[in-house]
Amino acid sequence: MANFPSSVDDQDIVSNRQSTGGGMDQSSDQSIDQTMVLNMGPQHPSTHGVLRLVLEIDGETVVRMKPEIGYLHTGIEKTCEAKFYHQVVPLTDRIDYLCPLTNNLAYCLAVEKLLGMEIPPKAQWMRVLMNELTRINSHLVWLGTHAMDLGAMTVFLYCFREREDILRFFEMVSGQRMMTSYFRIGGLALEPPLGFFEKVKKFADRFPGNVDEYENLLTGNPIFMMRTKGVAYISAEDAIAMGASGPTLRGSGIDLDLRRDAPYSGYENFKFKVPVRTEGDVFARYLCRVQELRESIDIVQQALAGMPEGPVKADSPKVVLPDREKMKTQMEALIYHFKIITEGFSVPAGEVYQAVESPRGEMGYYVVSDGTGKPYRVHMRGPSFANLQSLARMCEGQLLADVVAAIGSIDVVLGDIDR
Secondary structure (H helix, E strand, O other): OOOOOOOOOOOOEEOOOOOOOOOOOOOOOOOOOOOEEEEEOOOOOOOOOOOEEEEEEEOOEEEEEEEEOOOOOOOHHHHHOOOOHHHHHHHHHOOOOOOHHHHHHHHHHHHHHHHOOOOOHHHHHHHHHHHHHHHHHHHHHHHHHHHHHOOOHHHHHHHHHHHHHHHHHHHHHHOOOOOOOOEEOOEEOOOOOOOHHHHHHHHHHHHHHHHHHHHHHHOOOHHHHHHHOOOOOOOHHHHHHOOOOOHHHHOOOOOOOHHHHOOOOOHHHOOOOOOOOOOOOHHHHHHHHHHHHHHHHHHHHHHHHHOOOOOOEOOOOOOOOOOHHHHHHOHHHHHHHHHHHHHOOOOOOEEEEEEEEEOOEEEEEEEEEOOOOOOOEEEEEOHHHHHHOHHHHHHOOOEHHHHHHHHHHHOOOHHHOOO
16 A cells, blocks of 8 residues: 655655565565555646645545645634734635625624624625625536536536626625625625615526526536436535535535524524435535525525615714714714724623534634734634545545546635635
């Protein structure tokens, strides 16, 4: 058996050696089993991320796998300790660049818990609306790239067509297509602009037909089914033991979704189904996410239909930035704005953990306050970090060609892993 490398400095291919004792005499009657250790990655960040997999293979079969991470380390958690609480929000955008608003929400909810702050109903419903659009955006990137990994190019073009509409919605409310920082401690940065709800409604009305297009190309496609059915299996017990969550866990039969089971930001007001499959393979995880696209757009429709009137910021002048119009006429508003920007605001000492359901699973923020204007500690519990642990269990004993399908099925984002 080949020696398995323990560091990232190993050669791309390590020489074969005997798996049995008895020296290197090729005339020996003993059979010789040979394995090869090779690198898969690190890939470019525009693929599934700068992830390196060290694979030990016996012919075309994966004998052992070891993920090597750390190529995208940003130090964001440490950086948070040097920023005022409101300055941390843009950092959370960069944790998972496919669902920045989900990270905004988890962090804001955690700090709001420490402050004991009540959020206006309209801000809560807008947060739900924007989070479900974010979930759709993330799943579209996953579906398009996953299908292209397996040879289906057309689906990629269709998915990015709809994603472009969603990015325009993000730009309407925040001025940014991806790193929006739209959620703020105490509510939202801005009121949604005129025409925003009408444009989202048009998109929501036609989107189920777009999902039908994706499924017509993939779900019954015999080639796609051969590449995904029975591939990269993981049992419910192993998924739980590995700390998996989201579609990776639900694809193995565990019915768990924090939006329903530990509702936050008004999710208790919405009705939706949690897609669950029991097969535990790539195809099951695919079906879970495709059905989540349908459920998310239904939540968007509910949010549009029931959107309450009122402010989008909490009435807390010492924490929430005042409206700019008030700053022009009220000296007190101008002073509060200056003090919040230059000095921050103090948060009562304590600690809190707030988890939300991101497109990849449980995204949790652990925030510790020492009573000053800067957090003592901010730690992110990223779903991709936990889900990646299950990759080796899925791939060992499988064909080398199936490794790409397995990676795509857990939908990792390396920014969520290398913090």
